[in-house]
Amino acid sequence: MTDDQAELEAQFAQWRHYVQRRRELTSADADELEDHLRGSVDELVAAGLRADEAFLVAVKRMGSLDELSREFAREHSERLWKQLVLTGDTDSPAADTRSRRDLIAMVGCAAGAAVSIKAPELFGLNLEQDGAFYAANLSLFALPWLAAFLAWRRQAGKAVIGVLVALFAIGAVAANAFPLADESQSLVLTSIHLPIALWLVVGLAYIADDLRAPRRRMDFIRFTGEWFVYYVLIGLGGGVLIAFLFGTFEAIGISPEGFIAQWVAPCGAAAAVVVAGWLVEAKQSVVENIAPVLTRLFTPLFTVALLAFLVALAVTSGGIDVEREALILFDLLLVVVLGLLLYSISARDPLAPAGVFDKLQLALVLSALAIDVLVLLEITGRITEFGTTPNKAAALGENIILLANLAWSAWLMVGLVRGRTPFAALERWQTAYLPVYAVWAWVVVLVFPPLFAYL
Template sequence: MTALDDRGGLEAQFAEWRHYVQRRPELRTSDAEELEDHLRGSVEELTALGLRAEEAFLVAVKRMGGLDELSREFAREHSERLWKQLVLTGEADSPAADSRARRDLLALVVCAAGAAVSVKLPALFGMSLADDAGFYGRNIALFALPWLAAFLAWRRQVGPALIGVLVGLFALGAVAANVYPLAEDSQSVVLTAIHLTIALWFAVGLAYVADDLRSSRRHMDFIRFTGEWFVYLALMAAGGGVLTAFTFGTFRAIGIVPEDAIQQWLLPCGAAAAVVVAGWLVEAKQSVVENIAPVLARLFTPLFAATLLAFLITFGFNSSGIDVEREALILFDLLLVVVLGLLLYSISAREPLAPPGLFDRLQLALVAAALAIDVLVLVEIAGRISEYGTTPNKTAALGENVILLANLAWSAWLLLSFIRHRQPFSALERWQTSYLPVYAAWGWAVALLFPPLFGYA
């Protein structure tokens, strides 16, 4: 190996270490930079003594003293190399780590129980899921998300000022959900439920990035957290379905039909608690799902790209146009959200210094196909609005398509520039993190302004 190749391999090692350290919620950007400076100094000393670059790097990591626990976790994620021999020797659980785990578990129990109790509080005022579906629908985000934000804020040791901001945002959400006189069949009920959830999820994000509010790296971590949280929640939902089926079957075998208990207690309380538990799992077990989610993104990106391209080809031979009724609008919006989600999670899980490859080109094809479909849907919506007038659903769909169009269009340009070696991959990361406030602002706008603008229809 030449000196140049040796140096290039060493820089790749540093990049891998830096990427790992920067994902740690307890470390600020300045902390990560200080750690890297310390590590580089140790490597230079060891190479001056005659060690090869890779050997010097591994030994320097081992020598990082108080960072033994961090180094061991890094070793677990890179066990295919020499980490076990150089780092895991004499591994023992530290008392500080055990104490922190116990405190986290206690905070989880409190917050999960709080979410479960919140779902049942309206019953004290004579409300029920069966008879007051509109109320529960509008307030669905307020039952569990404040408790998830509380858990994250506790882990980040959030200060009083930011706690006040979080309380204010959730209080504003409660006002938006309940102050307007919306009928049960009002379009604004569904729009408020969806968009208030989006807006308050970014309040959860504020608690997540509280340890470094201005860091684009922490904002990208929140994107990764969102994807991993969704994966865990889906897995828990599948397990919960099995538990519900067994509960129903076993009690029914002894002559008891627990249908009311399942509908009124098990399902709503379990779902609310699962929102918090999924967040705890992401925080505590990151290395497990980080190996799964990138694989899912790589699996479904080409499949969705092929599906969208097939749709565009079929549309070209079929002149019947696109149905833009409510169900179709929801379907197309969800499709674009899925495409954006695949792009975001692939970005968050990708090594920034890796050169462009086949998967980047597949992502570009996926985004380009989504852009083409987005333009077609926008044209159909605009034509339907000009012909039949506007409704809350159509206006919301139009706005969301415009927002997604802007994001995907610039993402496509940045992806193309990266593939052509004209832009670094970090430019695409910065664009996505800087665009997050747009989604939050749109969610608040729909939840707060649409009901009175459309006469609470």
């Protein structure tokens, strides 16, 4: 195979991966579209174009993939409608069997999560009175069950399952072995960072079918966004259910407050973690683009907000408050910016040239980078002057990690906007950086408490 042929095959593979994100198109549909594209490329090459030129022209002639998908959905409306039914008829008996098995597995794991959050009461613990215990262990009640569902669905091997069990066990030890006071900074840091570390363990279960593929990491990023959207929607529905229970039972002289606070709310919140994951897996073909759509909406708003903040800071010449609440706020802001970048990357056509939205994202990343530098300078100054604390040390490390990500992302985006860097380089950078967050989260959970004498 010549270099030109190898490059052309790589372009076909990239195009097919993009097509397969549209789950309303079956594998046979993707084959049909690819055959059509290959035929067009062959005709153009025969007419005298180079292979790479022929590929770009052929893709352009086929029109936008989104348009193709919508047209395909209209022509196959019966199939698309069936995808909205949880366990209804399908075109394939095997697919119907798998759907039912997934439903049974989800119900079992969701029930396990609901039971887990009530299990501590057998040992005399109470959700209202033992807030410190529940804060540190909250992620351990539901995330192992979500990981179990995903590992079962991916048919994970024994080695992967062993790693998952070991990591969750380490998380349980970290949450309970250290003598952390109820008001200690280390308890707060553990409560924040352990869910992050364990969510990335869930990611290991998600990519268990292809651990080495960067595209699977990007798929997990997409899964995370869609899971969050579904979880919020389930939460809103749960709020309506609770309001209904209050109103109807109080109307007949029964107060359901205790039952709701002790059973409905905690068990429902834990079970919804698994249910939301199952919904993303089952319904991804219908609403897989919710997170990217929200990204398109909020990227301009956050860009304006960050630029306004920088202008106000320059005009007032005021410093940045780096107390705990402010540190959490700024770190959340930077994480939101990173999330906006990730979800725009997850939905972007890898073959499309840089456009206005890419320039807008570059402005957003540069603004966040400037704020990160200012926060780092303030934190470093405070640590130099007053010494360090667990909160400041954690914030320093997190901002350095975010600084490295944002700085290199900005460099790659400048190259992308100028037409000198391929989009794939930016995507590879983000997926390759994910383990850094996991390592740092585990460091904060496992090393910080003893390092700072459980302060």
